[in-house]
Each structure stands twice: as C-alpha cells, then as structure tokens.
Amino acid sequence: MTQPDHSGHFGPFGGRYVSETLIPALQELEKAYEHFRNDKEFKEEFAYYLRQYVGRPNPLYYAEKLSKKLGGAKIYLKREDLNHTGAHKVNNTIGQGLLARRMGKKRVIAETGAGQHGVATATVAALFGMECEVFMGEEDIRRQSLNVFRMKLLGAKVTPVTSGTATLKDAMNEALRHWVTYVENTFYIIGTVAGPHPYPLMVRDFQSIIGEEARAQHLEAEGRLPDYLVAAVGGGSNAIGLFHAFMNDASVRMIGVEAAGFGIETGKHAAPLCAGTVGVLHGNKTYLLQDQFGQIAHAHSISAGLDYPGVGPEHAWLKDSGRASYVSVTDDEAMDAFQTLTLEEGIIPALESSHAVAHAIRLAPTLGREETIVVCLSGRGDKDIHTVAERMGVQL
C-alpha cells in the first residue's frame, strides 16, 4: 500500500495536528507540492541543482580497509558527507527552496539542531535571494558554534531559543510560533521527515535521491541488491532517504539507528522508536519520549542532530509494520565509531552518522564476507570537532 494516504497518514501515524491558523498554509503547500512534484520543469530544475550545485551523484564507497579489519560483510558508505554544505540536508532544502520560489515566497525560516539543516537552508536562501531566519536552541548554539557562524556568513539571522531544554524540540516550537505569526509571507523549510502533512511526504521525496543512487551504484558494483541498509535516525530524513528506493525489495533489510545517549536504561537517550510510546507532537502522531501524563520528556544525545524526543511518522509505521527494524547506539559507541572510521578510512564522520557507523561495526563481523551493508554517511564531522575534543579532554 502506498503511504501516506491522501490526508498524510502512515497507518495510524502522521496527520496534521496543528492550530487552525496554519491549516490554510498547509493546504496551499500541499496543493503546490502535488502540482510541482509531477511537473517536468520542476523536476529538471531540482535535478540540475542536485547535480551542478550539490555535486551529486556522490559515491557509494567500499570501505575495504575497515571491512577487512572487521572480517565480515563488506561495508559501503553512501557519501552524503561529500555534498555541498557537508550533509544530506541540502537535498531537501534545494527542493523546498525551489518550491518556495515557485510559490512566490520571499522569506524562509527553519529550525535546526546540529546546524546542518540551518546551514543548508541559509545556503539556498542565499542562492535563491530569499530572506532567512533560523531558530536554534541556545544549548545547540553553544555546541555548534561553527555552524552558527556559517549561517551568519550566509546572510541568515540566527534566533536563539531559550525555552524548554533549548535544543531541537524547542527550536521547532519557536519556528512554529513564528510561522503562525508570519504565515502570509513565510515558507517554513522543515528539515526532517516529521511535522504536519505534507512535510513527511515532501521531505522523503526530496531525500529519496540518496537511495535511488545507492541502489543503482550497488547494483553496478556487486551485480545485486545490498543485504542491509543502516542509517542514523533523529527525525529520520537521511534514513528515509536511503530506505525509500528499496521499500519493495523484500530481501533488503533496513535498520534505523537511534541515539541511546548514556544508555536506554538510564532514561537519558533520544530513542523513541526503541523505548518510547505513541503520542502527538509538532503536527504529527508518532513515537515520542514522554511521561505517563503525555508531557514530552527531555531527549539526550551527544549528537545535536539526534537530540529530539520524536521521530518521523513513516519510521513509526515502518517499525510497527516490521518493514524496518530499529536499534540504538550510545554516546560512547558513537564516539568509538567516529575514531575508528577516521583512523581506518581517513573519513571524519558527523556524530549523527557515527551512530550508523557504530551499528555497522557491530553488525559486519556477524555476517558472511559475501554479504553487504550500505551505511548512510549522512554528514561530515568538521562541525563536531569541538564536541569531540572536549570529550577527549583536548583543549583546542
């Protein structure tokens, strides 16, 4: 069955739980998107920017040294870290930026956690000549100062969010508040496959280039489909982007990797699919971290991009339907994987992506040498150097 349905539901998940003021804007967006997603010119324009500006296709790289060291399955890395701006986020912001331009919007806003989506939004705003404001939690501004400065260089206004835990969830609250106030002239570029319909669908479509390329590249390299797909899941956009093209390939197992933070058992984690319950937040019904009264709990992860108490509704559906499975990786395991990939392959991964790498490192030795794992290396780690140094006790 094709998901989502016409009203944006993935099984019981998703939907459009927003205040009435935003409904007309979402209807307008949905209508525009339904039109342009099938528009030949729009698709060509999107493909042009992905090729000439983002630098796609990026390689599906066989991490031979690491694979041989682990002594099991072959690990392939889908190199989203080589995209312009350094992560997969730009695939989506190019798409939404083009859509905003077609809709005649002169102003875009975004929420950001690690700052990758903020940078990618500020980038397309500069490219397409739009005003840009990015909402970012104060805690994340501290953790990701480099990206904050990049956004400012790109001409964006970065608005610190101090409410709640001052992280991604609160940035999203503030972006929604801002949008409801300036809805007439503002396009909200949501950075992940969450939020009210049509965002989970639209962001999935713009990110599905990851899996389309990976599928063709793996077929070319191995003459067959991969056995496993592994991707980190915060909101879940790089994972959905990788998974989507393989949805009907029943032999391909899909694994989403959530952030276990200090460990699931400590309660300080960001793993709603592994250890959460169903609820409604930020416009959609999905798995959440929350207490018994429906108050949203604080998430924890070393990775600012995964530090979110919810997850995209399609992942909730893929979990319940059994099509994908979800595991978790702690801060410590992600740090180890960060160092392993850096030393073994000379590739410095983002802390988000390090979670996926960590699970691949766990999984590969349990598999045969003829089997393959495709890992989404969703972003590069330059932005995390300060966090890593602090963690290693190194003063920069």
Next chain:
Amino acid sequence: MGRIADKFEETGKRGESALVTFVTAGDPDLKTTAEVVLELERSGADVIELGVPFSDPMADGPTIQLSSERALAGGTTLPAILDLVRELRSSTQIPIVLMGYYNPIFIYGAERFAADAAAAGVDGLLIVDLPPEESAELKEATGRHGMDLIFLLTPTSDRSRIETVSGLASGFVYYVSVTGVTGARSEIADTLAGRVTQVKGELSVPLVVGFGISDPAQAGEVAKVSDGVVVGSALVKHFERYQGAELLAQAGSFVKALKEGMQNARGAKSAS
C-alpha cells in the same frame, strides 16, 4: 441544554457579550486555581477556560508558556485538573472549558477522558492542535458524553474552512483575532469587526473572540461585535506579579474592569 448554551442565552438576552476568562490550571498550584476561579466568577466572568499545561505549548506566547512551566513545576496533571473541576462543582455552576494540546488527552484516552471529564463537570474542550480533520475520535466521545468540542477559526480561514467548522461546531466557536500566538497586544486590528460580523453570520453557535485582548477598552471594542470576549495572557500576567490574597484581589478587580468595559461598550452601542 448544557451550561455553555444556557450561559450564552442568558448573556444574549441581557444584550451582553460574555466574558470568557483563561487561567492555567495549577499556576502556581491547583488550590490557588480553585480560589481564583470562584473570584473570577464573583467579579463578572461568565465562562472559565482552564488551561491544561503542556510541555510544548506551540501556539502560546511567552506569558502562557511561563504559566504552563510554573504549573508543570508544581506537579499539575490532567487527572488532578479533573479532580479540581469536580471539587469546584460543589460551589459553582459556571461553564468550564478545558483548553490545551491534544497529547495529554490522547495519552489519557479520548473515550475515557470524555467520560471522566463530563462526570467531573467539564462542559467543553478546546484543543488548539486538533483541527476538524483529526478530531473524529474525540468529537464522537465528547458527543456521547454531552460535552462540547470547541473549534477555532482564524483570519486565514476561508469560506470552506468556515463551512467545515460550522458543520461540526458545538458550544461556541473561538475566533482567533490575529495570526499569531497567544499574548496581550496593544492594538486591535481595525478589520476585526467586519470579519467577526461576517463569520458570525455563517454560524449557528455563538462566536467568541480571543488572542491579544488586554484591557477593558479593547474588550469593549470586541464586545460590540461578538457573543463573547476571551481574555487570557493579560489575566495570566497577574500570576507573575502577585500571589495569595493579593493575586485574588488584583485578578478580581481586573476582571471587574473588563466586564464594565464590555457592558459600557454594549450600552453605548444600543444608545447610539
């Protein structure tokens, strides 16, 4: 008829617009809320909206965000709010509407919540992030238990939205006077009166207007054209400044002034 319909019939007959006052349940604790509700009624409030605090109040401005934080810090829960309403019903029959976000109700269970809330004496629910499209389950449950599910209309609502909401409306419809979050504002848009009159003509239930109404003069302006006026943030601000007996006195005199402003404006209207 329920308490909400009775009240609007009563204020309508008197030629008045109803004063709907919002306070967050449990700010700073539920005992205070109980005293405040009775004081608001004595001072002229016609309908009480009790805010159900939520950790992520996406449609609220700073005043109600902070109020929600104080209430949650005090340990306020949805079951405890129902206990409060049950207790209030021994001393008042004022219509009580719970206003908040969907998740706490979803977690409680829509059917069980509707049954428990109605039994406690709640008259209506207003869920800001539950538009008509997602409301089927709760609408059915509230209907079964004789409670009103109240929907919102906004400056961005076009004719088809107004029709959708009109078809589902019970109790009253809440017209959001501005695009934005809750919070006191210094001016009322001069297009409001025309817009409210237009929307009112499409509805078979009373239309109350809220968001941004902060003083007796503004309340009076809005009272001229609406069936009810909601004052929230401007009242909630008193909880930042005062406590105990002083809070009751200050909130009470503010509500008295609002009510007078509204009555005078309506009087001026009928005299002119």
